[in-house]
Amino acid sequence: MVKIVVVGGGWAGCAAALAARLAGAEVIVLERTDMLLGAGLVGGIMLNNGRYTAAEEIIALGGNAIFSTLEGTYRHRNIEFPGHSHASLYDVHKIETAIRALLERHNIEIRTMNRVVAVAKEDERVTAVVTEDGETLEGDAFVDASGTSGPMGNCLRYGHGCALCVQRCPAFGPRTSLVALAGGREYPAVKADGSYGAMSGSCKLAKDSLAPFLLEKLEKNGVVEITLPPEMVNPGKLKLKVCEHYDIPVYAERIILLDTGHVKLMAPFIPLKDLRQVPGFERARFADPYAGGKGNSIRLLAMAFRNRALKVDGLDNVFVGGEKQGPAIGHTEAIATGMLAGHNAVRCALGMEPLVLPRSLATGELIGSISDDLERGEAGWRRYSFSGAGFFHLMREKNLYTLCRTEIRERVAKAGLLGVYARRLIPAQES
Amino acid sequence: MQGAVQWSLACVDAGSEFCPCYLGMTGECLVCSLLRGEDFCSCSWSGSCSYLNQRWSRGRIKERRKEEVEVEKEELTPGLISFRLRLEQELVRELNNPGSFLFLRPVGVPEAAALPVSVVDTEGREVWLVVVLAGPKTRLLSETDGKLVVHGPYYNGVLGLATLKSARAGTAVIVAGGVGQSTAVLVARQLIRGGNRVKACLAPGSAGRIYVAEKLRGLGVEVTEVKSMRTEGLPFLAQWLKEKPLVVFSGGPDSLHRAVMELVRKEDGDTELGCSQNSVICCGDGLCGSCVDFLADGRRVPKCKAQYRIAKGGSHGWLK
Structure with missing residues (x-):
């Protein structure tokens, strides 16, 4: 029996758990809050730009379960907003229970409100994690998908203090890093001015606080753009954002709203007294972070040094997914890296060679580019997303970006990896 | 389980009204990496x-708080003195927790003469403390009539507070001797609040008398009194450990803690440990250095503030 312990129940952790389970392992997911999906509870943007290619690629690799589950939760499909094409927006109020049900159907054990506080190690191998209530959970290999945002001390030091985001550190305790607890090294993203971390790039308004004419338009089209009065334009704010792919001048000049169940406002924060000057926003209030008038969560502060198979340097059996594996921003990026981390954790437990995705695949190129940065000693200088900024340009340059499903399948097939995540590595009778 | 667990330190004052403290201000905070000057939280x-x-x-x-308070002094036996003080309700409430203590000194003597004394129990606005004559500080106290200077509240008189507070609906055992008895009553109250059945074995030890038996019985604790903890008490404990108690609390000298730990280890169950904190406490705020000790993993801690797990195989150890 192979047992994989996944620390962190965000998109990456859920994807890792699913991949490890599909490979035939017994899997447990430990999540410190009372809900899965972490930042995915307030995100919602899928399939925009190169994320479409990446999603189809994950499906071809055998990770279709997550995307077919997502299908049932989309509020809007194929919408356009500045710099982004063919996006779909999932409903942030429906996604958690849908993904939870998916994991439960696969007999993955989910333990919420189980914060990891210590690890047991033997040489360079982690043997167990200990939860806050003192329970020891042993495993053959581990996935750290604990993210890089918070805790409050970091939000205070590198941002504007705890803004009461969906991660709810004050209520559930701060994020802990399995890698750090096990003595592994971590690095932060470095902004242009030399400061650390990056602020989450959007905030959410409560729908009913918007004027009816705006809400109607938003619910019909999925997107609304409103030009700001010149005195409210603050391009400096873009530099704070974690999402370089939404870091273009139009996002400073206009309010861009997306309908994800909440009203997703594509800015890290806006003082409420300013926002309420804009017609239609007179009664606006924030839903996430609750203090979105003040700031937002700070992310990219604790990324692990890892190899191309996503195994953590200096630890024999710990793999990383999501932002923990590097500055790859977004749900699709978390799912892509989480799947590989979960799959490789099982390979590690079985003593098999880990899987390294070739650079002919979008995920392979993403992981490879971050590895290049690590090897050049430029860790944390750049941020990556399938959907924009430098990496999307690179995808186009390398002809990786395509909307043609057949072409994507052929690429995966050519790499000999069609359905690789869906194949059991452990025969059914043993798991 | 293979491999050693690395536990984090906690601070008894973290999150209380006494946080932040001078250690936070000076970059020596026991819990906060940012206040220690590290880059990340x-x-x-x-x-x-x-x-x-x-x-x-x-x-x-x-x-x-620091105030002059009228005390009611009573010599229980030669060398064993009981003090009863009336304090403000708010302060008494703060002191009604395991491990709470106050500094006491006679009016007009230097602050260095202040003696840390465990709160034995509280009732209404009254706080009860017991002192065993041992050196100059205790002698000065014994010779004083009328008022004492009282400084507090302080909280770190026992280690393993998290364990004591999380023990629920099981059996708990207290072994206490000498002046270590002073920690037993508030520990028992805590364990009883957790719905635990509490047994206690008491010995007179250096105090020359058992002085908390009546109190404990009043709380519903099953008390066994012995003349010597070493020869009579520990065999009782060995027997009680067969019942797999959730927690064993040792109130007494370090030698008692070691003996208790040895027995608990032998039993190889899930029993957790708590103990009285016996270091030489002088300022109570982590500043003076008199209580500084080294954990098994080499970390240097002021024991007047540090709470840590009393692990049976982990990195903290009990004593150096």
Whole structure:
């Protein structure tokens, strides 16, 4: 029996758990809050730009379960907003229970409100994690998908203090890093001015606080753009954002709203007294972070040094997914890296060679580019997303970006990896 | 399980009205990596953020109360003195927790003569403390009539507070001897609040008399009195350990703690440990250095503030 312990129940952790389970392992997911999906509870943007290619690629690799589950939760499909094409927006109020049900159907054990506080190690191998209530959970290999945002001390030091985001550190305790607890090294993203971390790039308004004419338009089209009065334009704010792919001048000049169940406002924060000057926003209030008038969560502060198979340097059996594996921003990026981390954790437990995705695949190129940065000693200088900024340009340059499903399948097939995540590595009778 | 667990430290004052403290101000905070000058936040989490507390406090540190109080003194036996004080309700409430203690000194003597004394119990506005004559501080106290200077509240008189507070609906065992008896009553109250059945074995030890038996019986504790903890008490404990108690609390000298730990280890169950904190406490605020000790993993801690797991195979160890 192979047992994989996944620390962190965000998109990456859920994807890792699913991949490890599909490979035939017994899997447990430990999540410190009372809900899965972490930042995915307030995100919602899928399939925009190169994320479409990446999603189809994950499906071809055998990770279709997550995307077919997502299908049932989309509020809007194929919408356009500045710099982004063919996006779909999932409903942030429906996604958690849908993904939870998916994991439960696969007999993955989910333990919420189980914060990891210590690890047991033997040489360079982690043997167990200990939860806050003192329970020891042993495993053959581990996935750290604990993210890089918070805790409050970091939000205070590198941002504007705890803004009461969906991660709810004050209520559930701060994020802990399995890698750090096990003595592994971590690095932060470095902004242009030399400061650390990056602020989450959007905030959410409560729908009913918007004027009816705006809400109607938003619910019909999925997107609304409103030009700001010149005195409210603050391009400096873009530099704070974690999402370089939404870091273009139009996002400073206009309010861009997306309908994800909440009203997703594509800015890290806006003082409420300013926002309420804009017609239609007179009664606006924030839903996430609750203090979105003040700031937002700070992310990219604790990324692990890892190899191309996503195994953590200096630890024999710990793999990383999501932002923990590097500055790859977004749900699709978390799912892509989480799947590989979960799959490789099982390979590690079985003593098999880990899987390294070739650079002919979008995920392979993403992981490879971050590895290049690590090897050049430029860790944390750049941020990556399938959907924009430098990496999307690179995808186009390398002809990786395509909307043609057949072409994507052929690429995966050519790499000999069609359905690789869906194949059991452990025969059914043993798991 | 293979491999050693690395536990985090906690601070008895973290998250209380006495956080931030001078250690936070001087970059020596026991829990907050940012206040220690590290780049990133990573703490053992006390329920509130010490860094935020420090920032909001704008450099102000809440001082503990210091006041002159009338005391009622009684010599229980030669060399064993009981003090009863009437304090404000709010302060008494703060003291009604395991491990709480006060500094006592006669009016007009230097602050260095202040003696840390465990709160045996509280009732209404009354606080009961017991002192065994041992050196100059205790002698000065014994010779004083009328008022004493009382400084407090302080909280770190026992180790393993988290364990004592999390023990629920099981069996708990207290072994206490000498002046270590002074920690037993508030520990028992805590364990009873957790719905535990509590057994206690008491010995007179250096105090020359058992003085908490009546109190404990009044709380519903099954008390066994012995003449010698070593020859009579420990065999009782060995027997009780067969029942797999959730927690064993040792109130007494370090030699008792070691003996208790040895027995618990032998039993190889899930029994957790708590003990009286016996270091030489002088200022109570982590500043003077008199209680500094080294954990098994080499970390240097002021024991007047540090709470740590009393592991049976982990990195903290019990004593150095």
